[in-house]
Structure formats: structure tokens, C-alpha cells
Amino acid sequence: MKKGLFITFEGADGCGKTTQLKLLSEYLTKNGHEVLLTREPGAKGLGEKIRDILLNFDGVVSDRCESFLFLADRAQHIDTIINPAINEGKIVLCDRHTDSSVAYQGFGRGLSVERINMLNDLAVNGRKPDLTFVFDIDVETSMKRVGDKKDRMESAGIEFFNRVRQGYLKIAQNEPARVKVIDASKSIDEIHAKVIEHVQEVLQNL
Ligand code: TYD
Numbered sequence: 001m002k003k004g005l006f007i008t009f010e011g012a013d014g015c016g017k018t019t020q021l022k023l024l025s026e027y028l029t030k031n032g033h034e035v036l037l038t039r040e041p042g043a044k045g046l047g048e049k050i051r052d053i054l055l056n057f058d059g060v061v062s063d064r065c066e067s068f069l070f071l072a073d074r075a076q077h078i079d080t081i082i083n084p085a086i087n088e089g090k091i092v093l094c095d096r097h098t099d100s101s102v103a104y105q106g107f108g109r110g111l112s113v114e115r116i117n118m119l120n121d122l123a124v125n126g127r128k129p130d131l132t133f134v135f136d137i138d139v140e141t142s143m144k145r146v147g148d149k150k151d152r153m154e155s156a157g158i159e160f161f162n163r164v165r166q167g168y169l170k171i172a173q174n175e176p177a178r179v180k181v182i183d184a185s186k187s188i189d190e191i192h193a194k195v196i197e198h199v200q201e202v203l204q205n206l
Pocket of ligand 1: 012013014018040041055070071095096097098100101102104105153154
């Protein structure tokens with residue numbers, strides 16, 4: 001049986017990662033791999049309810065509560081969707097995962113990154129991405145792409161998103177083997193080619 005693989009896609013809102021995730025999925029499927037596309041927050045089932053609170057609740061959500069909701073969603077996602085798929089030999093492509101909590105709740109909201117790392121460990125129970133892409137783009141461009149219809153997270157402001165961006169770059173600096181920074185200002189095709197290059201490298205070493 002094929003060995004499973006876990007690849008995560010990260011970056012600020014509007015960085016184009018979802019387009020790239022779909023393109024990679026098509027590429028891998030064409031090449032005979034079984035692929036599962038999923039996302040955080042809110043893959044399906046209980047996660048969808050947690051996602052609705054996180055993105056649409058219009059009352060006060062404390063920063064710590066927000067963190068725990070993302071983490072609760074993650075634990076459920078790992079246990080009921082990600083691990084079963086990897087164990088079946090699938091390639092799991094996940095739109096956001098642990099690094100989002102570090103970048104958004106840690107660097108963005110200003111909670112302790114060390115603690116977020118600890119809580120992430122608890123949520124994922126030993127499962128780590130084999131490869132992570134950070135799609136890096138300047139905040140002005142990404143906010144333009146998001147447009148005027150912003151959800152609760154997207155309304156956090158430009159300073160917040162500057163911290164998120166720096167957070168992602170720091171994560172990549174700390175873990176260069178796992179985390180690949182991709183210049184998201186390039187064309188869709190150029191970015192796709194880069195993504196494939198990195199994925200091929202990981203597949204060859206499986
Ligand atoms: P979503 O609509 O999925 O945004 P995107 O298409 O940009 O991924 O909304 C997810 C939002 O939740 C996004 O603003 C990032 C944020 N988020 C966190 O703050 N922490 C997390 O741990 C995760 C998974 C997401």
C-alpha cells in the first residue's frame with residue numbers, strides 16, 4: 001500500500017493558497033495518487049459548527065477562547081479525518097493547520113507562541129505535516145484581494161496582518177526542512193511549478 005502524506009497550505013488571507021491547493025490536487029490525482037482535500041477550521045461535521053462561530057459570531061470572542069476553538073476543531077479534524085486518510089495511504093492536502101494558530105493567535109493576537117506550540121502538540125497528538133507551504137505576499141495586496149466583505153478574522157486590521165506575515169516567516173526560518181516559503185506575487189503557473197518541485201522531492205524520499 002502507498003504511504004500517506006500530509007501537506008499543509010499556509011499564508012495570510014488572500015494569498016492564493018486555496019487555488020494552489022486545488023491545482024496540486026488535480027496534478028496528484030492525474031499522477032495516480034489518492035488525494036484528500038480538507039481545511040481548518042471546519043472540514044465537515046462538528047468542525048463546520050466551530051467554523052461558523054469562529055468566522056461569524058458577532059459578539060465578544062476572547063483571544064484565548066478563539067485559540068481553543070481553533071484547537072478543538074484541529075483535534076477533531078486530526079482524529080476523525082486526517083489520520084484515517086493518511087493511514088489509508090492518501091495524500092492529505094490541508095488548507096491551514098497548526099502554523100495558522102502560531103501566526104494568527106501567537107504573532108497576530110500576541111499570545112505566547114511557546115504556549116500555542118504546546119497546545120498544538122496536544123491537539124495533533126504526534127501528527128506533523130511532512131511538508132508545509134507558506135504563500136508569502138505583502139499585506140496591501142492580500143487585503144485588496146480579500147475585498148470589502150470581510151469575516152470576523154479578516155477584519156482584524158493591517159497591523160495584525162503584518163504581524164501574521166512576520167510570524168509565518170519566523171516559523172519558516174525555524175523549520176526550513178518542513179516549511180517552504182513561496183513568493184505568492186508570482187503568476188499562478190509559476191507558483192504551481194514551484195509547489196510541484198517541492199512535492200516531488202518529498203515523494204522521492206518517501
Ligand atoms: P477562511 O475563510 O478559511 O480563510 P482562508 O481562505 O484565508 O484560509 O477562514 C479561516 C480564518 O481563520 C483565517 O482568517 C485564518 C484564521 N485562522 C486562525 O486565526 N487560526 C487558526 O488556527 C486557523 C486554522 C485559522
